[in-house]
Structure formats: C-alpha cells, structure tokens
Amino acid sequence: FANIDATKNLHLEHWADYNLWNSAAPRVITEGTLVRKIKGNLSAVFRLSYNVNTSGVGFRAGLRYKAF
Helix, strand or coil, rough: EEEEEECEEEEEEEEEEEEECEEEEECCCEEEEEEEEECCCCCEEEEEEECCCCCCCCEEEEEECCCC
C-alpha cells in the first residue's frame, strides 16, 4: 500500500496483493485510486483495478462527500 498527497487538492493511493497459496484465485489483484477535491467536502474519485471484483481490468468513477 502506498499513498501520497500530490498537491493540496490531489490524493493518490495504490495497493497490490499477491496470492501465494490459492492457485484457483487470481495471483495478483491491484487497485489505484485518484481523488481530486472539487470544492469543500466534495471530491471526484477515479479507480483503476485489476482482478478486483471482476476478471481483468476495471474502471470506476464517482463522487465522494466527506460527512464527518
């Protein structure tokens, strides 16, 4: 796992898992996330993943509101 606040309004994080024992499961799963602050507590979130909840590459995007 790694994360960094690249700028005041831009946060990046990434994680990866390698499966040593279960050969039926995917060996590598990984996900990178980019969070861009829009205004106040509202942010845009973009995720690029590999073998997370689906086989192969996936992409998700959405909005996040920080309530607390």
